[in-house]
Amino acid sequence: MSLGDEQEASGGYGGTGQTRTRLPDTGSDPYGTPRRPRSSSRSLVTVVGVVVLLIAAIAFANRDDDDPSSTGTNTNKPETAATAPSGKRPVQAKTGSTPSGFAHDQQGVESAAANYAVALGSADMFDKVKRDAVLRAIIAPSRVAGFEARLDKAYTPEFNKNIGLNEDGSAPDGFTFVSRTSPIGTKITEYSADSATVEVWCSGLLGLAGENSTTPVTNSWFTITMQLEWANGDWKIVTHSQEDGPTPVPGDDRASSADEMAKAVEEYGGFTYAR
Structure with a gap:
């Protein structure tokens, strides 16, 4: 009618x-927009x-930044654009298990931020020895001690127990611990020759896969903001913060069984992210 x-x-x-x-009548729209x-x-x-x-x-998204018809860049506040592949090969070097040796340019700092987000969201962060190795690989040398002290206060034995782990951060027998971060896109908000601020939009998995797990693997969405500086021939994190979202509307996918989730984590490796 x-x-x-x-x-x-x-x-x-x-x-x-x-x-x-x-x-x-207003229809049922998850975003609250009347139909x-x-x-x-x-x-x-x-x-x-x-x-x-x-x-x-x-x-x-696919225009050439060197095209004279493109808008000029501001070294302090670059124009934002959706993350698109540059065609450049990802870095080949690693420091421990973390990619390193990023290019000294805007694409390099975005690649560094994406890969550092993966490292900060990995299961290694729940193990003191592995966590310190990650921090030494991605944090500016002058800031490593401060990061170690703050994260030691966050990743306590009590915290590990609250999420179902053993006090040392290992998974109980019969369970597989899942902690993974997947970057969805990156955005530079400030850039100069030797410093930059980059936001990384991420999806994450966290929980214990196993029968009768009280903390099953769940999905979350968040944005990590990093300030990075060029130090010792690579980009390193100076400050780091995180906030929730943007979060899409959940789909109707069937949740996998504990065995399926554990098998997926063991069989599917991660990626090295390049801009």
């Missing part, structure tokens, strides 16, 4: 001669508009 059919022109509303208009019926012509215009915007977005 159209909106016009709902208008009661005769007699008005309450005998006042006014016209009462009944709006259509209104559209005519076929309006739908066609909308589809065409979306296609035009999509083509423009693809062209923008």
Whole structure:
């Protein structure tokens, strides 16, 4: 029924001669946006508009930064753009298990931030010896001691027990501990020759896979903000913070069994992320 059919022109509303208009009911939209019926012509215009915007977005994401028609860059606040592959090969070197030797440019610092997010979200962070090795690989030398002290206060034996681990951060017998971070995209908000601030949007997995686990593996979304500096021939973290989201609407996927999850973690390796 159209909106016009709902208008009661005769007699008005309450005998006042006014016209009462009944709006259509709001549908169940997870983002809270009211849905209104559209005519076929309006739908066609909308589809065409979306296609035009999509083509423009693809062209923008794939444009050559060296193209003279591109907007000039600001060394203090670079223009933001969706993360897109640069075509450059990822780094080959590693410090321990963490990629290292990133390029001394904007793409290099974004790659460093993405890979450092993976390291900070790994299961190694729950083991004191492994955690200190990770920090020495990714933190600016002048800040390592401070990071170690703060994280020692966070990753306590009590904390490990609260998430189902043994006090030393190992998984109990019969369980597989899962702690993984997957970068979705990166964004530089400040950049100069020797320092940068980068945001990394991530999805994470955390929990114990195993029968009767009281802390099953769950998914989360968060954004990590890092300030990095160029030190000793590589990008290193100076400060680090994290906040929740952006978070998509959950899908209707069936949750995997404990065995399936444990097997996936053991069989599927991680990646080295490059801008």
